[in-house]
Amino acid sequence: MNWLLIVILLGIMALGYRLGTRRSRQVAIEGKQRLQSLPAHYGMLVALWCGIPSLIVVILWIGASGGVLDALALAELPPAVAEADQGTQLRAIQRVMDLADGVGVADVATPEELTVADAVKRARTIWQLAVVAIAASLAIVGLVLTLRRITPRLKARDQIEWLVRLLLLASSTIAILTTVGIVLSMLSEALRFFTFVNPASFFFGTVWSPTFSSTGAGDAGEYGLLPLLWGTLLVTIIAMLVAVPVGLMTAIYLSNYARPSVRAFTKPIIEVLAGIPTIVYGFFALSTVGPALAGLGDLLGFPVNETSAMTAGLVMGIMIIPFISSLADDIITQVPGSLRDGSLGLGATPSETIRKVIIPAAIPGLVGAFILAVSRAIGETMIVVLAAGNSPVLQGNPFEAVSTITVSIVNQLTGDTDFAGPQSLVAFALGITLFVMTLALNVVAIFIVKKYRDQYR
């Protein structure tokens, strides 16, 4: 019914378009004047004026009709139902609605229910007729008024383009809304968390054990951020130790030494690594790298945990290699050729040119790329969830299990969304910490990279 209404409205809009174009040609001929806009613009103007107000009415009705009718049914049902709990109310309303829809109920309906169903049915018909009437009259009023407004001088194109620009502008602001949404939602929930736990004991606490002690005492030290921060740092450092040398040397080789055929073959293969979902890396770490490292540890005679900072860090490093190599490749190729040619012309070998001329010239851009990679590593979740071992303790051995900020967010919020206690709210405090950290890194990195690009442009 409601969809039919929308289809009919679209039909009316099409009619309005036809009438508008025809009317505009007519006034042009009658007034012996050139039209300010194309006939199509007049058509669109008419279509919009007769379609949009009525569409709004219909959409409002579709949104509100369920609630309105439920409220009506509840008011007509015996007062005992209205006083009952929510489940009983919903069941009673559902029975009435089924009767009104003609589906019927399994047992015999009471006479009361039948009268209420009749009332609902009648009210629904009246409401629907009213909506149709309002929508239709709005459409006709829009049609007539706009048709009468059409003169050769009416700036139909400008009016339509104003609307188009408005829509485009609105679309571009979604990015700002997202940022505002992230900040506001996390800030408000984090502030609620800080009503339970003192901010100082969160940011400087050294113990992370989010289960409340039953005595109620000693919540102060239990939400300490430092063990998680340390775990995050450890995994990130290992990842960068793997990714930076390999990624940078790969980029240098591909941009300076490799023959074009080798480059065309190797570059896409490495970029495949960038497209693999992180959950796949996590599984790879858990099922292959972890056991391999533990076996290696056994061989060398020192204990290695299957899930550890090392496992997660190594695999995360592999994940970041293509990120660094493609950014570094971009940056190295931006170094002006004259620097390279000058150095080679003075007799330096290619490797001396790279180490003493190109890299120093590219260093600001490279640093920016590394910072972006660090921010990726800090925010990475699935690899550490599966492979880091979830043991939030301050200790220095990279072969032991650790926990990170992202792992704790997943653990604290998964399966629990009532957000009542600090156990789940702490996820938002961790989230905003993570957000601020990565945001700061990103802003610095983007600034450095941009400045570097402008320097050599």
Add this chain to the structure above:
Amino acid sequence: MSSVAHAPSPVPASRTADLVAASLKRRRRQETRFKAYGIGCAALAVLFVAILFGTILRSGIPAFFQAVMSVDVYFDPEIVDVGPRPEPSEFPTTAAYDAAYLAWQNELAGINFGRIIEAAINAELETPAASRDLRVIYASNERFRLRDMVQADPGLIGQTVPFELIAGADVDVWVKGNIDRSLPESQQQLTLVQQQLVDGMVEDGTMHNVFATWIFTNVDSRSSPATAGLAGAFVGTLYMMLIVIVLTVPIGVAGAIYLEEFAPRNRFTDLVEININNIAFVPSIVFGLLGAAVFINALQLPLSAPIVGGLVLSLMTLPTIIIATRSVLRTVPPSIREAAFGLGASRVQVVFHHVLPLVIPGILTATIIGVAQAIGETAPLLLIGMNAFVANVPSGIFDQSTALPVQLYLWAANENQNFFAARTSAAIIVLLAMMILLNGLAIFLRQRLQTRW
């Protein structure tokens, strides 16, 4: 004399030459070493790709083939003892029919189809085995498959039909040798009797491997791992892909057009640009927190539903699409715009009639790449409850559902790793195949359609 006067000058020259010659060997060595590092690192990166794909294919491909038993199932009327199925024409209202049908279904659900399966297996054996040994041999959900067959066609009662009975997960592990056969019985998943039973059936050909189509058509199952499939996750991912496409393409393209073609250079535009660049680098889990706080807690959208997942993934994909669309818009030469302006077109007409049609292939490519990225995302979906166990194929975007990468996560964390390690690899192959397909399509479109200036 002259030779004496000239003598000093060659001496320093030759000293420099000597110095250079002496250091040349070292410098050449250094050069070779540096180049070798480069080759080594590039080779290492390629090796990582090879190892990753190698291990996943090696453990995942066998999981697509699973042990089944070819048996003849006799729907014994004494066991399947139910009344006739109610027909809609016999009842006055739809609700009354529904109630009667439900009662009949309940009656059917009370029947132990396990007895029928055990009888069918025993018919294949020379000496009948005990029920407790047989119960492990077949996947427990096969009982429900038989029930559904009867429900769809009550005429089967009293008949004998050939049936491919899926073997249980532990049997599959045993048959494939994914567990060490030399382990003592106490550490095995099957008892000695069961092991002999299975080996006998493999020998006489009753039990054999077939391509497990049910990995694609079944939903996840906890009680019956051998029949667990990806259908629910697949449909959930599909719904989310649709939502992402429907939301991000119009909004992303419109936003990009505004920034590239209309926006004046001012503070507001700078703010928008900074925001877009930053959102592209915000960790994905933060979007999960946003989804949990805004869509689920504040807007009261349902937990675990594709609509919420789709909204969250859309917010993440939007910057990708905006950035990519802007860069293709920048490739359109100014001459196109100037020609249109010269003929009296307005800015809107220039963009929508002349620029946009030229960049549609680029937008298509950007969309596919953005969507391929989005469907691999896991972390934000965990926070909005999509890791819940769902035993149905979702029938709409508001239904409970899971998604491919989340299903992977659930299987990767399952305790029965003897069975699920291979199953997870198989699911990874499906996910990667989807992504490779999408990316391949993007590359194909780019090469086929994109205009080169």
